[in-house]
Amino acid sequence: MEQFKDMIKSFTDRLANLAKNRTVVGKPVGDEKSVAIPLCELSLGFSAGKAGVADADVNTGKAKGGGSGAVGGLGGGFKMKPVAVLIVDRHGPRIVSSNPEG
DSSP: OOOHHHHHHHHHHHHHHHHHHHBOOOOOOOOOSEEEEEEEEEEEEEEEEEEOOOOOOOTOBBBBSSSOOOOOEEEEEEEEEEEEEEEETTEEEEEEETTOOO
């Protein structure tokens, strides 16, 4: 059980680190006259679960006395959705929404 908890903690820590390092501000693109900076919405999600026989060995996951014991799994992901672009040019900064309704 402790190994499973450690696996979940490691997974969630990595997702949190990803969210911190991949901020909602993208890499600037442009030339000497203007620059465009993408702005994104970041969504994270994860799930984990474990099921098994009550008398399973916690280290091997196998039932005491043979057969199958415990199984577990986890998964997760993230989604980045562009929401706007910050444009800086000779007219100054402005934000252009990627939503057609503004």
